[in-house]
Every structure is written in C-alpha cells, then in structure tokens.
Amino acid sequence: GSDVVYTISAQNLGNGRVDNNALFIVDRLPSELTFYNADMDGGGPATTAVYFTQSAGTGLTFTPATDLRYSNAVGAPANFAACTYTPSAGYDANVRHICVNPKGTMMGGSPVKSFTLSFRAQIK
Numbered sequence: 001g002s003d004v005v006y007t008i009s010a011q012n013l014g015n016g017r018v019d020n021n022a023l024f025i026v027d028r029l030p031s032e033l034t035f036y037n038a039d040m041d042g043g044g045p046a047t048t049a050v051y052f053t054q055s056a057g058t059g060l061t062f063t064p065a066t067d068l069r070y071s072n073a074v075g076a077p078a079n080f081a082a083c084t085y086t087p088s089a090g091y092d093a094n095v096r097h098i099c100v101n102p103k104g105t106m107m108g109g110s111p112v113k114s115f116t117l118s119f120r121a122q123i124k
Helices: none
Strands: 003-012 025-028 033-037 050-053 068-071 091-092 097-100 113-123
Touching: 003 025, 025 091, 050 097, 097 113
Parallel strands: none
Antiparallel strands: 003 113, 025 097, 033 091, 033 113, 050 113, 068 097
C-alpha cells in the first residue's frame, strides 16, 4: 500500500548521436505496482505524472502532452503510436506500459549524456 518513486534512466554511452526524434522507450510496469496519474511529487518540482530530467548538453526536449503516452496492452507496444490508453485520474491499475518519445537529437560523447523519467506508483 505504500507509494514509491519509480525511475527509468537512459544514457548514450557512445560518441554518436541518436537520430532526430527517433528515441522511443517503452517500459512495462511490474505487476506489483499501480501507476499514479497525478502530480507525482505533490509540492515538489514536478507538476505532472511523469517527471523528466536530463544532463547538460543532452539535446532533448520533453513535453508530456505530446511525448508521453500509456498502454494497457498485455504486450509491449511496437511504437509510440500504439500507446493509446488514457489513464484515469489517481491510481490506475490498467496502465501496463509507460511510453516516451522525447524530441531532438540525444547527443553522445563525454561527459556521458543521460536522462531520467520518474513517476509515482503504489505497491500492491
């Protein structure tokens, strides 16, 4: 019944950059968690259900209204367009996948470029 902050991290460990607008990440939520669709940290810096942060020089932008979607499918969606579920406000046990498609070109090189996505979930 307790809440946890669940974090997805991504790094570009190479020297090359990711193609413009080509980054797509889908993460299946563990069956022991229920996604929380509201301000993930109450009075903290986040104002949406999923909080995006990145290292300096990464080259990405993230707009939740256009770059974040959800899926209630059993299997992982093959692409961002296949993420079509609209979660209910509050705790929504039907959310099975978080789908993100940040925009821009994720740069490579040193120092390592990275980003994180954090959201709140309840332990069943």
